[in-house]
Amino acid sequence: MTFLRKTLASGIALAATAMMATGAQAEISDNAVRIGYLADMSGTYRDLAGPGGLVALEMAVEDFGGSVNGAPIEVFSADDRNSADVGANTVRGWFDQENVDLVAGLVASSVTIAVTNVLKEHNGLGIVSGSAASSITNEHCTPNHIHWVYDTYPLANGTAKAVVEQGGDSWFLLTADYAFGHALEGDVIKVVEDSGGTIVGKIRHPFPTNDFSSYILQAQGSGAKIIGLANAGADTVNAITTASQFGVVQGGQQLAGLLIFLSDVHAMGLEATQGLLLTTGWYWDMDDEAREWAERYYERTERMPTMVQAGIYSSTMHYLKAMEEVGTDDPMTVKTRMAGTPVNDFFSRNGRIREDGRMVHDMYLAQVKSPDESTGEWDVYEILATIPAEEAYRPLSESQCDLVQN
Amino acid sequence: MATTQTLTPAMERQRNARLRRGLLYLVLIAIGLAAPFVAYPVFLMKVLCFALFACAFNLLLGYAGLLSFGHAAFLATGGYVTGYLLASYPGLTPELGILAGTLAAVVLGTLFGALAIRRQGIYFAMVTLALAQLVFFVFVQSPFTGGEDGLHGVPRGELFGLISLRSNLAMYYFVFAVFLIGFAIIQRTVHSPYGQVLKAIRENEPRAVSLGYNVDAYKLLAFVLSAGLAGLAGSTKTVVFQLASLTDAHWHMSGEVILMTLLGGVGTLFGPLVGAGLVVSLQTQLAQSPLGNWVSVILGLIFVLCVLSFRSGIVGEIAKSVRKNFK
Numbered sequence: 001m002t003f004l005r006k007t008l009a010s011g012i013a014l015a016a017t018a019m020m021a022t023g024a025q026a027e028i029s030d031n032a033v034r035i036g037y038l039a040d041m042s043g044t045y046r047d048l049a050g051p052g053g054l055v056a057l058e059m060a061v062e063d064f065g066g067s068v069n070g071a072p073i074e075v076f077s078a079d080d081r082n083s084a085d086v087g088a089n090t091v092r093g094w095f096d097q098e099n100v101d102l103v104a105g106l107v108a109s110s111v112t113i114a115v116t117n118v119l120k121e122h123n124g125l126g127i128v129s130g131s132a133a134s135s136i137t138n139e140h141c142t143p144n145h146i147h148w149v150y151d152t153y154p155l156a157n158g159t160a161k162a163v164v165e166q167g168g169d170s171w172f173l174l175t176a177d178y179a180f181g182h183a184l185e186g187d188v189i190k191v192v193e194d195s196g197g198t199i200v201g202k203i204r205h206p207f208p209t210n211d212f213s214s215y216i217l218q219a220q221g222s223g224a225k226i227i228g229l230a231n232a233g234a235d236t237v238n239a240i241t242t243a244s245q246f247g248v249v250q251g252g253q254q255l256a257g258l259l260i261f262l263s264d265v266h267a268m269g270l271e272a273t274q275g276l277l278l279t280t281g282w283y284w285d286m287d288d289e290a291r292e293w294a295e296r297y298y299e300r301t302e303r304m305p306t307m308v309q310a311g312i313y314s315s316t317m318h319y320l321k322a323m324e325e326v327g328t329d330d331p332m333t334v335k336t337r338m339a340g341t342p343v344n345d346f347f348s349r350n351g352r353i354r355e356d357g358r359m360v361h362d363m364y365l366a367q368v369k370s371p372d373e374s375t376g377e378w379d380v381y382e383i384l385a386t387i388p389a390e391e392a393y394r395p396l397s398e399s400q401c402d403l404v405q406n
Numbered sequence: 407m408a409t410t411q412t413l414t415p416a417m418e419r420q421r422n423a424r425l426r427r428g429l430l431y432l433v434l435i436a437i438g439l440a441a442p443f444v445a446y447p448v449f450l451m452k453v454l455c456f457a458l459f460a461c462a463f464n465l466l467l468g469y470a471g472l473l474s475f476g477h478a479a480f481l482a483t484g485g486y487v488t489g490y491l492l493a494s495y496p497g498l499t500p501e502l503g504i505l506a507g508t509l510a511a512v513v514l515g516t517l518f519g520a521l522a523i524r525r526q527g528i529y530f531a532m533v534t535l536a537l538a539q540l541v542f543f544v545f546v547q548s549p550f551t552g553g554e555d556g557l558h559g560v561p562r563g564e565l566f567g568l569i570s571l572r573s574n575l576a577m578y579y580f581v582f583a584v585f586l587i588g589f590a591i592i593q594r595t596v597h598s599p600y601g602q603v604l605k606a607i608r609e610n611e612p613r614a615v616s617l618g619y620n621v622d623a624y625k626l627l628a629f630v631l632s633a634g635l636a637g638l639a640g641s642t643k644t645v646v647f648q649l650a651s652l653t654d655a656h657w658h659m660s661g662e663v664i665l666m667t668l669l670g671g672v673g674t675l676f677g678p679l680v681g682a683g684l685v686v687s688l689q690t691q692l693a694q695s696p697l698g699n700w701v702s703v704i705l706g707l708i709f710v711l712c713v714l715s716f717r718s719g720i721v722g723e724i725a726k727s728v729r730k731n732f733k
Contacts, residue, residue, distance in 0.1 A: 078693065078694065079693065083651065083653055084555060084556040084558070084649065084651050085556065085647060085649055085651040085653055086653075086693075088558075088647065088648075088649055089448070089452075089647060090693075092448060092647075093446065093448065093449075096446065096447075096448060096574065097446055109555075110554055110555040110556065113555060113558060114555075114556060114558050114649055114651075117558050117559050117648065117649075118648075121648075177546075177553060177554055178553060178554030178555050179554075179555045206546070206554070207554050
C-alpha cells in the first residue's frame with residue numbers, strides 16, 4: 001500500500017514537473033514579443049542607424065506577419081544620446097517595467113558594453129547591429145548578446161591591409177577616444193605592422209568632436225603617407241572635410257577611413273571621397289536579393305539602407321524565425337536555435353553565430369566610385385574583393401572571451 | 407497642565423510649529439516608504455540621489471550664500487571611487503564602498519574649499535568651475551574611470567554582507583535610508599547655532615567678522631559638508647545604477663543641480679527635493695516622448711519662467727503664501 005502510494009505520489013509529481021517544464025517551454029511570456037530598439041536617434045550616429053534602423057526593424061516585424069505563434073510583436077524605441085548611463089538605465093527600465101524580450105539596434109560601443117552588463121544581469125537577449133568594437137565579443141563577451149553586422153577586426157583586416165599592400169606603409173592614426181576607437185586602433189596597428197608597415201604617430205580626439213583642425217595639422221606634420229581615421233559617423237565626415245580644406249591630399253598624403261558608412265559617402269559627395277578604400281559588411285547594390293530589399297526600404301525612407309540598417313532587418317528576422325520554431329521567448333533557448341541555424345538571406349550567405357556571440361559572414365572590400373563612374377545618387381561603391389568569413393573575423397584561437405574554450 | 411499654563415503665546419506658537427513640522431516629516435516618510443509600490447523604484451532612487459545632491463548644494467548656496475559651479479566634481483568623485491573599489495574588490499560591501507567614496511569627496515572638498523573660499527561672488531563660482539573642469543579632465547584621462555566608456559559592472563553586493571541589494575525594493579529602502587541620514591544632517595546643521603552663524607555670514611559677512619566669528623572656518627566647514635554629501639549622493643547613485651560615467655563629472659551636471667535648487671526653492675529644506683523630483687521626472691518623461699530632443703530647451707524655458715514669475719522657487723512661494731495667509 002505504501003509502495004503504491006509512493007509510486008503514485010512520485011508519478012504525479014513527475015507528471016506535474018513535466019507539465020510545468022513543457023508549459024514553460026511552449027509559451028511566450030505574457031503573450032507578447034517585445035522588442036526594444038535603442039540607438040542614437042539625434043546625434044553623431046543618427047544617419048547610419050537611427051530612425052532608419054527602426055524602419056528596418058518595423059519592416060521585419062511586418063514581413064514576419066506581426067505575431068509569433070499568435071503572440072503579437074510590440075516594438076518600442078529610445079534615444080540613448082550616445083551616453084552609456086542613459087542607455088543602461090533605459091534597458092534596465094525595459095526589463096523591470098516592459099518585460100522586453102529583445103534589445104536591438106545598439107550603436108555606440110560604449111553604450112553597448114554598458115547595456116550588455118544589464119542584459120547579462122537580467123538574463124535577456126540583445127543583438128548588436130551598429131557597434132564596431134571587436135572587444136564586444138572578445139573581452140566583453142556575454143552569453144546574452146550577439147554581434148551581427150561587422151566589427152573593427154575585419155575593418156582593419158580589409159582596409160588597412162589593402163592600403164599597405166598598395167604601398168601606404170607609414171601611418172598616422174586619428175582615433176575617437178572611447179571603446180570603439182581603442183579597439184579599432186589596436187586592430188589596425190596589429191594589421192599594419194604584420195603587413196610590414198609602420199605607425200609613425202597617433203592621437204586621440206574626444207567623442208564627438210566638431211573642430212578637427214589641430215588634429216589634422218599634427219597628422220600633416222607627422223610626414224606619414226597614410227592618415228588613418230579610426231572614428232565614425234559625423235566625426236569621420238568632419239575629419240575628412242577638414243583634411244580637404246587643409247589640402248592634405250594635395251600635400252601628398254592619403255586618407256584611409258577605417259569605418260565609412262554609405263550615409264557618410266552620400267553626405268560628403270563623390271567629389272570629396274572618390275577612390276577611398278573601405279570595408280563593408282553589405283552593400284545595397286551587390287546582388288539582386290540585396291537590391292530588392294533595398295528598393296523596398298527606399299520607398300519608405302527615400303534613402304538607401306546602410307549595412308547597419310540591413311543588419312537590423314536580417315537579425316530581427318532570424319530571431320523571430322528561431323522563436324517561432326522553438327515556440328518560447330526564453331532567451332537562451334531562442335539563442336541556441338539561432339546559433340544552430342545558418343543565416344542565409346539578402347544580407348549574408350552561410351553566416352553563422354559563434355560561441356562568443358560573433359555572427360561571422362563574408363565582408364567586402366570596396367572603393368568609392370568617381371563622379372564619372374557613378375550612375376546615380378546612391379551608386380557609390382565598387383566591390384573589389386570578397387573577404388571570406390573565416391579570414392575576416394578574429395579567429396577563436398586568439399579569443400579572450402570566457403565562453404570560448406581554448 | 408501646570409506647564410501649559412506658563413507658556414507664553416509666542417512659545418506656544420513655536421511649539422505648535424514644531425509639532426506641525428514633526429507631523430509633516432512623518433507624513434513624508436510614510437509616503438517615501440509606500441512610494442515603491444506605486445512608482446518604478448529605480449526612478450525613485452534616481453530622484454532621491456539627485457535630491458540629496460541638490461540638498462547638499464542648497465546647504466552651500468541657500469544657507470552660506472556660496473554659489474559653487476563645480477559640484478559635479480564631488481558627485482563624480484564619490485561615484486568613481488565607490489565604483490572602482492566595488493568593481494575591483496569583490497569582497498567589499500556596498501556601505502564601505504559608499505563610505506570610501508564620501509570620504510574621497512570630503513578630501514577633495516577640503517582642497518577645493520580651502521582655495522575657493524578666499525574669493526567671493528562670481529570669482530568663487532569661477533574658481534570652483536575651473537577646479538571641477540580640472541577634475542573632469544583627470545577622469546577623462548585616467549585609465550581607472552574607463553574614460554568615455556565609463557566604469558561598468560559595479561556589483562550592488564550585499565549590505566553589511568547580509569542583505570542582498572539585487573532586488574530593486576531592497577535597494578530602494580537602502581537609498582531611502584541614506585537620503586534620510588543625509589537630509590537629517592542638513593536639517594540639524596541648518597537649525598544648529600552653527601547654521602545661525604552661516605546665515606549671519608550670508609546676510610552680512612563684514613558684520614559677522616566684526617562680531618568675532620572666524621568666517622573662513624565656518625565657510626570651509628560648510629563647503630566640506632556640502633561636498634561630502636554630494637559625494638554620498640554620487641556613491642549611492644553608482645551602486646544603484648552599477649555604473650559611473652562622465653555625465654556626472656561634466657559641467658552640465660553642475661548647472662543641473664543649480665536648476666533643481668532654484669526651481670524648488672533655494673534656502674528652503676524641501677525645495678531641492680521638489681526641484682530634483684521635477685527635473686528628473688521631466689527628463690524621464692520627455693526622453694520617452696517625441697519631444698525627446700527638446701529636453702534642454704523645455705527645461706530652459708521652465709527656468710526662465712521660474713526666474714521671471716516665482717523667484718523664490720516652488721517651495722519658497724508656497725511657504726510665503728502660507729506665512730501670509732495663515733498667521
